[in-house]
Amino acid sequence: MADDPNVGPNDPEGVDKLRAELHQIEYIMQVGIGPETYYMIPDTGSSDTWIISEGFTCLDPYYGFEMNQEECGFGPLFKGEFPDGKIENQNLNISYLSGDYLNGQMGFANITVANVTVPKQQFSLVNVAAFGGDGVSSGILGLGLRGLTSAFTGNDPRNDGIDNLVNYSPLIETMGASMAADPILSFAMSRNENRSFIAFGGVPPVKTGEYTSVPIQKGITTGGRTDYFYYDVEIDSMSWSSSTVNQTATNLPKMVVDSGTTINLFPQSVAAAINAAYSPAGRREDSMIWSVPCDAVPPTLDIVIGGKAIRTHPSSMILPETAAEGSNQCLSGIGAGQEGSYILGDTFMQEIVAVFDVSEKMELKFAQRLD
Template sequence: MGVLPVLSAILLASTTHAEFTFVRRTSLAPRSQDVALPAAEFTVPFTGKASVRKSKKGALAALRGGASNAVVVDGTDFDEEYITNVTVGGQHFALIVDTGSSDTWVPQIGFNCFDLDHNPVSPDTCAFGTPGFNIQASKTFKPFPNVSFNITYGDGEFLSGPVGFDTISVGGLSVTGQEFGVPTLAAWEGDTVNTGLIGLAFPELTSVYNTTDPTKASGANQLPYDPFFFTAVKEKKLKNSIFSVSLDRGTLEQQENDIFDANLGFLAFGGIVPVPVTDTSVTVPIEGYSATTGIPSSALGSTFFFYTVDVESFTFPGSNKLSTAQNNTILDTGTTLNFVPTDVAAAYNAAFKPPAVNDPDVGGFIVPCNATVPEFLVRIGGKEFSVDGRDQLLPIGTDANGVLTCITGTQDGGPAVADNIFILGDVFLHNVVATFNPIAEQVTLTQRQKY
């Protein structure tokens, strides 16, 4: 998901401006969806879920990840990372699809690999799926001189290096002159499947700086740019300025045993993904952030980073005993779990049978994988969306007695203070089709049929 604490990102963004700026519109009130979303113009399957990156898996264990041409999404690392096939300058890569960040990057062939303590290690340690992007082999690559791509993720992974422009294609949707990072320095605990990431959030969250020295990257020299989807809209490649995501869950057996799961959902551009849905649907405004307070705001001039929505309530056994509303919650395909306020997480996990235990060695709530899962509903825009109990159990291994143990899908995201970000990750997104319209600053959520 996002790479900076949001307050830092907001203060950083407040001093700079993107080259391509969409006009801020007044946020609309939540409303039931009464107009059918168009069929996708371009659709790719998630080629699967690859094994989650070692760092993200460790973070999971430690609790811190008409005619339609749709792309399939796959899954890697025990169904923790959704990836799809992306072509960059004629070269093919499996990239993580992330609505919680904005940059597209692929390491440059010959990159230097480091561990999370910044010690040089063998390139194999970074465990990318390919040797990287070969600048010399692309006839369309153009360098962006005197700038640098520089990003550090919350788990300590980092990438740094040159920036360039090239033709990037996803599921038949192709844009030219897309800015992206081609890092030569990488600390990445990969899965041997993905070779980078494609970010789909807002321009102000991008990570290019007007300096070649990564130690000097700051808000004062940030150079926001158009992420892939914004470029597609700018180049008029889409009739409808929306993209849509459906993420399929893997089975418990797949999550426990498989490094790579094929065909686990769709990423669609220009319309809704082709999966069965119900009549429960709502369109809500995306919340911006105040440049002065770092708190979500619908005021004119607010800055957009994430797909932040207003959660009216979480409903589960015992939820009537506490306030569960939360208006600083982001929809993030790049995070596996739901992260909710501390008291909400504690009350929900206590409702498992047997009750989930907050294990300090794991760093989160765990239960036997055969536990009875309590109902969990998320109310957004006046509509309730249900989360299947199968999404609330993620295997992490066996205990001393050989019992398969699971981490629960809804975990403690910290105190419910105004500037703390909470997350509806893949655990929630398995149950809905999320259709994003960053141009109109809206998200449509549609309940999927049971599968």
């Protein structure tokens, strides 16, 4: 690893493998809740940790009618009560960009990630889910910041709103406060499971180039409150080039570094221009996604953050596992977001090291992998 004193400890408290799942459009890891272990999705784009509870109600996310539990596509269900006690008069009420939403009770458990045990972490046992799962994972490991937590006083989600929102300590904050490990989280994502890692308390043992560092940006709620919500970063510029195109975009909006989103979601004009630079060019499928021939040649994509260009690996620009049987059309790694939800997802995070430092530094660090 490059010797960079600004990166934090080189040796993490714990390292574990990340596994690509569901046609390689998401990553999962093993998480211990109390005495049991489950596969969960590590998500830097949300802050609430939850697991699906035995006896939950599965709802259709579009129409709201009840379905068989199997339709929600979860892995093993959590059986029993909160290992370290329930929080009375409090509920989880969360929805995602995908349209999925969940409700559940709140409580505590010791949660173990990569051999680091975070004591008495608040989490939810979900009892109502409108969710499209992968058939393997049982919930989400929320790795975001306190401002994004979604607990509410009361037990009726219909009454939830900004007035009864309760922010609480998410896992990465509790990890640091309890001194289980330094409040540093890092990813070395790869589609190759043998070289795909997540680390807590430091960075994984992979060889990198020089790091670039940028502060996490604060956001403002609709009520005017300023806080840390997402892992928002400023983008200096983006450049993409092919045999026929060489373009640069500047004056870009802030973007969220989100391990729970598969593709990058850029402003419409930027996404369209990058997809047009594939050879052959990409085809727009809806307002968000493009498809490209699975054997297309992607453009070179450099994203400049903190004055340093981070190159997207060519293998991240096309998702070959998403092709329908008999089709040569694959999902492009570049899509279009909406204002306020531009994202650097797994397309960006694969084949680099991304460090989320939630100590007093409150910064993100990125480096190209050299291994």
